[in-house]
Amino acid sequence: MAALRDIARDFAAEIRDGIGWTIVYRTGRSWNALTIWSDIWNGEWETDDLNDAIGILKADPDAVIVNGYYCGHFGEGMTIDEIAAGIRWHYEGGHNHLADYCEVTQGRDTLEEGRKAAEAAGLPFCERLADGGDDELSPYVYDGSMALADHEKMQQAREAFDRLADVLREIAAKLAEAMKPAINAVLSAFKKLWKVSVRAIGVPPKWLHLAAHAKKARTRKKYRNRIRRYVFEALAAEGGGGP
Structure with missing residues (x-):
């Protein structure tokens, strides 16, 4: 004690x-x-x-x-x-x-609302909030954050989804291949414009480096959010803070 x-x-x-x-x-x-x-x-x-x-x-x-x-x-x-x-x-x-x-x-209340919605729909429910992306919980690992029955439901749902996803993925791959040249050109132009813009506004180079290269996904996300807020605040100040 x-x-x-x-x-x-x-x-x-x-x-x-x-x-x-x-x-x-x-x-x-x-x-x-x-x-x-x-x-x-x-x-x-x-x-x-x-x-x-x-x-x-x-x-x-x-x-x-x-x-x-x-x-x-x-x-x-x-x-x-x-x-x-x-x-x-x-x-x-x-x-x-x-x-x-x-x-x-708010986090506690969100989890409680999610639990009720999952129970009503007969869906599995996890007891923890997740960032998404690299920080999402693995559906194949039972870690005690959800009931065992919910974990089994999640695996069954995941397997059914995977089967459907395989079909959709095949269709999407064919469409993406056809549209790849146009998509790559747009993405390349956008990335160049974004880099020039944030540097011109005065975003610290350290933030840009951590947003792209930090080891942890949560750190990359944190600095991307900081950059976004910085850019929006700079644009609002430039425009007088109003429409």
């Missing part, structure tokens, strides 16, 4: 430096904690961190999320006992609850 002082000691560095955010929660009489590294101050949650937060909120609706830089009752030079007292102040006083973050509650 973990005591609050043990949590304060084990997570002191993360809480003091103010870079990560530490979720502190209870299961029974035990205290637990998890540090996440999303930029939640700006509402930018990584999907894995959001899934962890939703799971913790289910286990403890009173869970708190603290940061030594942004949250009161903390500081760089705090002792272990002072950190423990700060956590208790937040937890027992109802300050900085995990449930206060709309991204967490």
